[in-house]
Amino acid sequence: MRILVCNDDGYQSQGITALSQALAEIAEVTVVAPDRNRSGASNSLTLDRPLTVTPFKERGFYVSGTPTDCVHLTLSGLFEDEPVPDMVVSGINHGSNLGDDVLYSGTVAAAIQGRFLGLPAIAISLHEPAVHFETAAHVIKNLVLRLKSKALPTSTILNVNVPDVALDQLRGYEITRLGTRFCSEKVTRHIDPRGKEVYWIGLPGPVQDSGSGTDFYAIQANKVSITPLSLDWTNYVLFDEIAGWIKGLTA
16 A cells, blocks of 8 residues: 655654654555645645755655645656555644634645545644644554545545544544634734734634534544545535525526
């Protein structure tokens, strides 16, 4: 089995090191990751400049771009003389990707790009403060072996969040839905040393829906949260309602 490993924390992060070492016990691993922390990059592609790819170890490369760039490059010709990987695993992210976080997460985006390009994919994150990487590494190794034998639908990835506890404190696995947060905090305004006005994006909002069945709830119960995410965002249930709503409109 051949696995492409990526992340959004950068190629030097503790999480990607733990992930690649764990998966190397069961597969041939290639690491292609951003050259620096690209958290919050979501599904962005770099289209306004060329990208560079630099080796940093055997079967390890860092890219001057986003997590999505890394996966896109790898699966679209970077290693044209080599077999295509069998799977994409993104992480281990330093901090959870729960609820609305999946919209912004570069970790989740790397897995989505792998699925777009035809491969099974998992995103894995370790809840704050992100100390017990060995726990997340154990979890992902088990899930990869299961995914190898039990294929997912072609429009689905798994978003996995692991509580930051020792392995013997895990309380099992739970299939979850995404919880929600309230709106993020307001931007903060500052003046830089040259007198220019600058802004910081506000912190994520507090949790709004963390009820039973959500990813937030599972993490608080020291359970691994596994949320199947669909790449097809179409709301088919509303077809008839929207058809009635636009009835009579002309071009």
